[in-house]
Amino acid sequence: MPVTTITTCPFDDQKPGTSGLRKKVKHFQQTHYLENFVQSIFASIGDVQGKTLVLGGDGRYYNKQAIQIILKMASANGFSRVLVGQNGILSTPAASVIIRKKQTFGGIILSASHNPGGPDEDFGIKYNTSNGGPAPEKITDAIYAKTKEISQYLISDNSSEIDLSQPGTHDLDGMTVEIIDSVHDYALLMHELFDFTAIRDMISQGFTLCFDAMHAVTGPYAVEILENQLGAAKGSVINGIPKEDFGGEHPDPNLVHAHHLAELMFSPQSPDFGAASDGDGDRNMIVGNNIFVTPSDSLAILTANAEHIPAYKGKILGVARSMPTSQASDQVAKKLGLDSYETPTGWKFFGNLMDADKVTLCGEESFGTGSSHIREKDGLWAVLFWLNILASRKESVADIVHKHWQEFGRNYYSRHDYEAIETKAANQVMANLREKVKNLSNTKIGSLTVSYSDDFCYTDPIDNSVSEHQGIRIGFTNGSRVIFRLSGTGTSGATLRIYYESYETNPDNMHQETQQALSELITLSVEVSDLKALTGRTEATVIT
Numbered sequence: 001m002p003v004t005t006i007t008t009c010p011f012d013d014q015k016p017g018t019s020g021l022r023k024k025v026k027h028f029q030q031t032h033y034l035e036n037f038v039q040s041i042f043a044s045i046g047d048v049q050g051k052t053l054v055l056g057g058d059g060r061y062y063n064k065q066a067i068q069i070i071l072k073m074a075s076a077n078g079f080s081r082v083l084v085g086q087n088g089i090l091s092t093p094a095a096s097v098i099i100r101k102k103q104t105f106g107g108i109i110l111s112a113s114h115n116p117g118g119p120d121e122d123f124g125i126k127y128n129t130s131n132g133g134p135a136p137e138k139i140t141d142a143i144y145a146k147t148k149e150i151s152q153y154l155i156s157d158n159s160s161e162i163d164l165s166q167p168g169t170h171d172l173d174g175m176t177v178e179i180i181d182s183v184h185d186y187a188l189l190m191h192e193l194f195d196f197t198a199i200r201d202m203i204s205q206g207f208t209l210c211f212d213a214m215h216a217v218t219g220p221y222a223v224e225i226l227e228n229q230l231g232a233a234k235g236s237v238i239n240g241i242p243k244e245d246f247g248g249e250h251p252d253p254n255l256v257h258a259h260h261l262a263e264l265m266f267s268p269q270s271p272d273f274g275a276a277s278d279g280d281g282d283r284n285m286i287v288g289n290n291i292f293v294t295p296s297d298s299l300a301i302l303t304a305n306a307e308h309i310p311a312y313k314g315k316i317l318g319v320a321r322s323m324p325t326s327q328a329s330d331q332v333a334k335k336l337g338l339d340s341y342e343t344p345t346g347w348k349f350f351g352n353l354m355d356a357d358k359v360t361l362c363g364e365e366s367f368g369t370g371s372s373h374i375r376e377k378d379g380l381w382a383v384l385f386w387l388n389i390l391a392s393r394k395e396s397v398a399d400i401v402h403k404h405w406q407e408f409g410r411n412y413y414s415r416h417d418y419e420a421i422e423t424k425a426a427n428q429v430m431a432n433l434r435e436k437v438k439n440l441s442n443t444k445i446g447s448l449t450v451s452y453s454d455d456f457c458y459t460d461p462i463d464n465s466v467s468e469h470q471g472i473r474i475g476f477t478n479g480s481r482v483i484f485r486l487s488g489t490g491t492s493g494a495t496l497r498i499y500y501e502s503y504e505t506n507p508d509n510m511h512q513e514t515q516q517a518l519s520e521l522i523t524l525s526v527e528v529s530d531l532k533a534l535t536g537r538t539e540a541t542v543i544t
């Protein structure tokens with residue numbers, strides 16, 4: 001086998017963040033940069049000899065080149081087979097489906113998710129283990145340790161490129177490369193989980209929808225499932241062709257970046273249902289005619305309505321949310337007698353709970369919702385879950401949400417992001433807060449009394465692993481919360497995220513404007529954190 005051993009030196013910035021390693025494309029294109037990280041993955045996941053790997057990405061700029069490099073390295077490191085999505089395309093949830101279905105050793109997903117793409121934008125890489133989920137911290141820590149001591153990597157010196165454009169099988173120095181249909185296995189699983197007949201009937205009776213794929217990976221999946229299989233009118237999927245630069249836009253499904261969809265849903269021309277997904281297809285935004293469903297509410301509503309979905313009826317083992325996600329799902333769990341869990345930010349923390357049959361549904365405020373059908377969040381799955389509920393309840397999105405609030409109370413929720421802050425200043429904000437919260441309990445801030453405040457530390461109930469410094473929490477006696485944390489996915493400077501939540505049970509107060517309802521918390525958060533003095537910032541960059 002023509003294996004070449006290349007001598008290299010460590011880079012000091014290859015610590016995986018919340019979801020793998022994300023950097024600018026040009027950073028990844030530095031000599032040996034990608035290769036060092038890939039070799040560090042292979043060195044950290046056990047014996048790869050004779051094993052099968054899944055490989056694909058969200059189609060962003062540099063996806064195809066990276067795939068050719070990784071194939072040559074997989075071959076040189078001893079993998080026997082790699083399953084690659086056609087044209088290098090695999091949404092993150094589809095990769096998780098394939099890893100699980102084909103029982104592969106693991107998978108490499110190339111994506112910077114909701115971050116912009118293009119030669120001057122972002123690229124990313126992460127490893128998922130055999131359960132189909134993002135590698136847990138013990139593996140990402142091991143990968144990072146390897147990146148700091150790497151001195152060589154292995155790569156095939158075969159100069160030919162594998163044709164990714166057609167399904168088929170190729171040989172790469174004794175390793176089989178199988179180019180597979182990117183959509184097939186995923187669509188099959190969705191068909192097993194949801195009542196396609198009921199959804200198709202609803203659509204044939206005039207129900208209308210708009211799905212914004214944001215020029216990203218979900219386009220082909222959404223066209224196949226929503227238009228071809230469920231009968232939505234042609235053109236119901238917009239921006240459905242994946243582009244390497246996502247059309248120059250930011251493929252992040254929220255009211256700011258999916259504003260065309262938002263404008264449509266709040267106009268007289270609104271269809272009955274709107275949704276969007278992100279760069280790699282794991283996030284979702286749900287919008288009804290004149291109503292935006294917060295991701296936290298969406299998780300709570302899916303949990304409360306699981307009985308409408310045959311595959312989930314009577315089968316919800318528990319529900320988990322990340323710490324900054326609103327407590328709306330806790331209210332549902334309490335009423336339904338389900339266990340609920342609070343984990344740090346990042347999907348990797350849900351995997352252990354699902355593998356141990358503790359939870360079925362989970363979600364994050366950052367437009368991520370999913371279930372134990374895979375080990376990733378799943379944008380289109382959430383859309384189909386909603387469509388199935390709508391087909392079963394025969395009510396509008398707005399009616400379902402309003403009735404939910406009446407029954408469980410409303411958790412007003414918003415996140416304010418302060419992007420590209422100087423890293424030193426952002427670290428100072430967090431360091432000061434860490435000291436401050438030690439002495440806040442029982443004190444009054446404005447009209448509110450602090451009930452608890454801490455730096456969130458999580459002990460995994462399954463393997464007892466401990467994750468510290470997962471965000472500063474200030475909880476008040478009336479159920480409100482303010483949370484501060486630094487993003488682990490950004491690529492320039494630091495992003496400070498401040499999360500706000502208040503809980504309302506009085507039906508007369510359930511229809512306030514969100515920022516208004518949270519205004520006291522917003523003001524006090526800026527004061528408590530000395531934000532202006534330390535960062536010079538007075539306004540959030542993005543509010544979701």
Ligand code: G16
Binds near residue numbers: 322345488
């Ligand atoms: C952000 C979100 C997290 C999410 C993570 C990865 O992380 O806040 O909730 O788990 O992105 O999501 P994706 O894979 O869709 O990018 P952070 O650390 O930037 O807050």
